[in-house]
Amino acid sequence: MLILGIETSCDETAAAVVRDGAEILSNVVVSQIDIFAEYGGVIPEVAARSHLEAILPVIDKALADARCTWDDIDAIAVTHAPGLLGSLLIGTLTARTLAILYDKPLYAVHHLKSHVYANWLTSGDQNSPQFPLLALVVSGGHTQILYMRGHNQFEIIGTTHDDAVGECFDKVAKILGLPYPGGPSIAEVAKTGDADRYPLPHPKVEGLDFSFSGLKTAVLRAVQKEVGVPISYPSYKLKDLLTPGQVADFAASFQKTAVEILCEKLEMALEQHPETKSIVVAGGVSANSELKKIFMLHLGQRAFFPAPSLSGDNGAMVAAACYYEIMSGVKPTDPYKLNIYPRVSVES
Ligand code: KG4
Ligand code: ZN
Numbered sequence: 643m644l645i646l647g648i649e650t651s652c653d654e655t656a657a658a659v660v661r662d663g664a665e666i667l668s669n670v671v672v673s674q675i676d677i678f679a680e681y682g683g684v685i686p687e688v689a690a691r692s693h694l695e696a697i698l699p700v701i702d703k704a705l706a707d708a709r710c711t712w713d714d715i716d717a718i719a720v721t722h723a724p725g726l727l728g729s730l731l732i733g734t735l736t737a738r739t740l741a742i743l744y745d746k747p748l749y750a751v752h753h754l755k756s757h758v759y760a761n762w763l764t765s766g767d768q769n770s771p772q773f774p775l776l777a778l779v780v781s782g783g784h785t786q787i788l789y790m791r792g793h794n795q796f797e798i799i800g801t802t803h804d805d806a807v808g809e810c811f812d813k814v815a816k817i818l819g820l821p822y823p824g825g826p827s828i829a830e831v832a833k834t835g836d837a838d839r840y841p842l843p844h845p846k847v848e849g850l851d852f853s854f855s856g857l858k859t860a861v862l863r864a865v866q867k868e869v870g871v872p873i874s875y876p877s878y879k880l881k882d883l884l885t886p887g888q889v890a891d892f893a894a895s896f897q898k899t900a901v902e903i904l905c906e907k908l909e910m911a912l913e914q915h916p917e918t919k920s921i922v923v924a925g926g927v928s929a930n931s932e933l934k935k936i937f938m939l940h941l942g943q944r945a946f947f948p949a950p951s952l953s954g955d956n957g958a959m960v961a962a963a964c965y966y967e968i969m970s971g972v973k974p975t976d977p978y979k980l981n982i983y984p985r986v987s988v989e990s
Contacts, residue, residue, distance in 0.1 A: 643716045643968070646704065647961030648697075649727025650733030651753045652782070653678060653689045655696035658957035659708035659715070663965025665761060668707030669951070669958045672696045679822050683812070690728030697736050704957065708890045712744045717974070719964030722750035723983035724783065730982040732872075738977040747974035749964045753955075754779050754988040755796065757924035758788065759963035760948035760956070771920035771946050776911050778904065780933075782808035782823075785852050785904075787911050788988065794970035796988045799914075800850025800907060807900055808927045810854035812859050814896050818889045819881025828893045829930055835894030840864050842899040850911050852903065861896050868892075905940060910915030922946045929953040 644667070649656040653674040659667040674692050678684050705711065722730060722735035734750070734775055741748035760775045762770055777788040777796075785807045787800035805813070815824025820831060842860050844851040862880075866873055869883040884892075912918055921944050923937065929950050937945045952959060 643955075643965065644708075644710065644714055645717045645719050645961040645964050646701070646715050647751075647782035647959070648701065648718065648720040648733050648737050649753075649756070649797075649955050649957045649960050650693045650697065650729050652729060652955060653684045653692075654955040654959040655693050655700050657697075657701045657704035659704055659710055660763070660958050660961035660965070663759070663962045663969075666763060666766055666958045667710070668704045669956055670700050670704045670707065670796045671954075671956050672700055675823060682822050684726070686726045686728050689726055690732055693732035697732055701736070701740070707925060712746075715744070715746060717747045717749060717964065717968070718747045719751050719960045720980075721753050721756065721894045722980060723752055723986045725753055725984060726916045727984045730984060734980055738980055741977040748977045748980065749967060749972065750975045750980050751960050751963045751967065752986070752988050753782060754788075754924070755794070755967075756782075756788070756959040756963040757781060758796075758922060759966060760924060760952040760959040761922040761946045762966070763952055763958055763962050771922050773780060773919065774915065774917055775920040775922060776908065776915060776918050777922045777924055778847065778908055779901060779924045780807050780904065780927035782806060782812065783874050784925065785854065786988070787907065788848050789915060792970075793966045794972065798853065798987065798989055799911060802852040802854060804853050804855040805858065807852070807854055807904065808925065810858050810900065811927065814856045814893075817858075817862055817865060817877055817880060818884065818890070818892055818980060820893070825927055825930065828897055829932065831890050832894035832932070835890030835892070837894035837898035839891040840868070840895040842895055844899065844903055844906070850907055850914075852907060854900070857896070857899060857903070861883055865892060897930070897932050901930070901936050904933065905936055906912055906946065908937075911942065918944075920944050920946060924948065926954050
């Protein structure tokens with residue numbers, strides 16, 4: 643079964659053709675990072691307009707790279723939730739139109755499910771994650787631990803009370819004067835930093851839930867103390883007072899703490915679910931090599947990470963998630979009625 647996956651939930655315009663939820667025939671991603679690096683973050687209206695310009699060429703290229711015509715495509719899958727409203731609209735309206743035009747079944751896919759299923763793309767049939775499993779979703783918008791008894795069964799057992807971990811990387815990067823997106827910038831600078839120089843607190847959140855806004859504030863206060871300014875000092879000016887060495891040490895100390903927090907909660911989840919066979923890590927922050935190193939050390943062969951090229955937003959993971967939805971009995975959606983849900987949970 644060949645599925646065309648379309649993804650436009652944030653600032654990547656992406657389309658891919660995937661065979662049977664595993665084999666990537668093409669995977670085209672046009673990133674808007676260059677545009678938003680100038681602003682230091684995503685501007686929703688600009689993102690939607692960029693999607694509009696890119697979406698049809700991206701889909702054409704995905705078909706051409708896969709050496710496919712529309713006749714070869716068995717289904718269209720598109721992200722309909724959650725994400726930026728204007729961005730989701732461009733992807734879904736395009737997918738609806740194409741489904742009607744070429745008479746293809748249309749499937750609406752939740753973005754977090756897609757991130758989780760990126761792990762089936764890379765592992766293939768031989769060594770896929772086994773159920774029951776725990777999925778740690780770490781993206782710019784979400785930090786959740788999901789329990790999966792089987793394909794397409796998602797139970798949220800832990801979630802963040804405030805910021806997502808990716809968002810925290812982005813905000814800390816801003817304080818340190820590092821370029822957008824903050825996650826990769828922090829990871830890069832942290833390589834030369836001393837992770838033990840600035841001890842940061844672990845938030846006290848009950849159970850398997852997370853809180854990352856306190857960690858961001860802790861970094862802010864530690865920077866203010868280090869450079870000797872009061873807490874009323876404008877945070878955007880702090881970067882001018884930091885030396886490159888201090889920036890690297892703050893980046894490394896923050897990254898270490900964020901990874902420790904994620905690891906602690908996952909180990910707690912494993913204690914509660916000793917029957918767990920695999921752990922899959924999903925979302926943009928799964929590209930973080932320190933996270934991967936620590937998880938591999940603690941969890942060994944049970945841990946799955948998507949290939950770095952599939953950790954961020956892409957169309958291949960949408961097609962993979964759609965394949966397993968179809969295998970679980972999910973029916974196509976009406977292309978005349980498909981709606982978007984910018985904030986809906988993965989459980990719904
Ligand atoms: O999954 P994603 O591409 O988009 C959302 O669905 O949100 O995740 C984007 C997030 C951003 O916050 C970005 O800073 C973070 O993933 N990120 C990283 C790394 N690469 C991307 N965070 C830490 N280390 C990285 N190497
Ligand atoms: Zn994402």
